[in-house]
Amino acid sequence: MxxxxxxxxxxxxxxxxxxxxxxxxxxxxxxxxxxxxxxxxxxxxxxxxxxxxxNRMVSLFFLTLPTIGVIERHGLKKAATNLIQKLKNLTPGRIFDIYTGIRGLASIFGISFQGQIQFIAPLINPMAQAAGSIKGELTELEVDQIKGRAAASDNFGNFFAQNLFFASSGVLMITSSMKSLGHPIEASNVVLNSIPITLIAYVLCLIYNHMFDQKLKNKKVK
Structure with a gap:
């Protein structure tokens, strides 16, 4: 039975x-x-x-999906595109630089948000595409590359800066694991040693995004 x-x-x-x-x-x-x-x-x-x-707080995550879809349908994406077209000096890479920095700063203060759903899809991706198409239409490959880099900017900003918050799950896991292995450390040690990694990662992101902008610029010139 x-x-x-x-x-x-x-x-x-x-x-x-x-x-x-x-x-x-x-x-x-x-x-x-x-x-x-x-x-x-x-x-x-x-x-x-x-x-x-x-578990209702977990269920609230699913409400963001239709919500973002509705506001996109009613003009959020178009408004973001129009805004970027008025700002001539912005490029896809610079948009990613700004967003990655904001994402990292939010992590420092323990502020967590579903960046891919709430910001990347409805705002950052269309803004970057609009910035990239100011001087000429984007190819299908370039559109896909911008989508991928937009998603990556959220991951970079979140992953490398998350241990800068004393009470983050990563910091707590590291301190507890080290303590269980007989090497007790303070959360402040983890945070301090995470700072150079975060800065190096951000500088590499800046270079990475600048190289992409140059690639788009050279293509448009040709």
């Missing part, structure tokens, strides 16, 4: 194989598992509701 509790796994395998709605498959799988385990339907709903309420 204990094998009946594995029916939920079977539901997930079959549902995913048939390409059915992911959320529906997971909920049905949970319901089947609950029923074969002796949990009545009302109790199942109580467990499901409690789990949703306890």
């Amino acid at each position: 204990e094998y009946l509790s594995l029916l939920g796994v079977l539901v997930i395998v079959v549902g995913f194989a048939l390409g059915l709605d992911t959320v529906a498959v997971v909920i049905i799988s949970a319901l089947v598992t609950a029923l074969v385990s002796g949990i009545d339907f009302v109790k199942f709903l109580q467990i499901l509701g409690k789990g949703f309420i306890d």
